Amino acid sequence: METPDASFRRRLLIESLTVLAADAQIQAAWLDRHGVVTDEIALDFDHAFGLADELVAQGRLTSGVMADLEGIDVILSGMSGGENHDRWTRDALSTDEGWAEARRLARRVLVAELGEWERSLPEITVVR
Template sequence: MNHLGDANLRTWTLRFMALLAADTQEQLAWLGERELETESVVEEVELLCRISEELAERGAFEPKNLRDLQAIGRHLGEIDAACRAGLWANALATDPAWDEIRPLARQFLLTTLGYWRQPLPRPVRPHTGDH
């Protein structure tokens, strides 16, 4: 890893994978009152999966880690537009794609870090515009 940006992208990928790997109840608790759109989650993870190959070429990930990220990217690509609409909390409860992605994220973390259970990222506070 020769770029500070690579280290940040690696950290962001690991944090997002920890969130995807968590049990549904943990994900819902993490979401709390946040109204996170499914489309935003899908786009963010698809982006991380797309750039993972380049990150591996630069040493941020091992090539063996790519298989799980690529599988996650393929599953996300199969989620149709209707299932991408709405809140992620609702999708977690109704769309089986997230149940298929969860073990892939766990395997990625297991391969990358040796243990899939990781602390969930600190939630970002919603912007209120009251500055």
């Protein structure tokens, strides 16, 4: 039987991948709608990625997607740092190769897990 905690953790990962997999224009609109900055996409993924090993151990995530999830993590981590500030603009979502590759990998994980990658982006609550 699936625990509510496992279901919640899987949902967090799927939602973060859904945002990451979306076309750049859709990502930008989502950021605007929620009043958050571009790095929120990476922060949400980073938080959810930390749960991936546990989800695999619980049988809630196929182990075959771990390489793609790790690839996304490496890409987004590599984009961090003061000299890379231009990679975190809204324009970069549609022009930066790192974002394009992370998007491609996120889509592949969603297809492997759900059979499709195009999904409605999640609603979030921002506490200020």
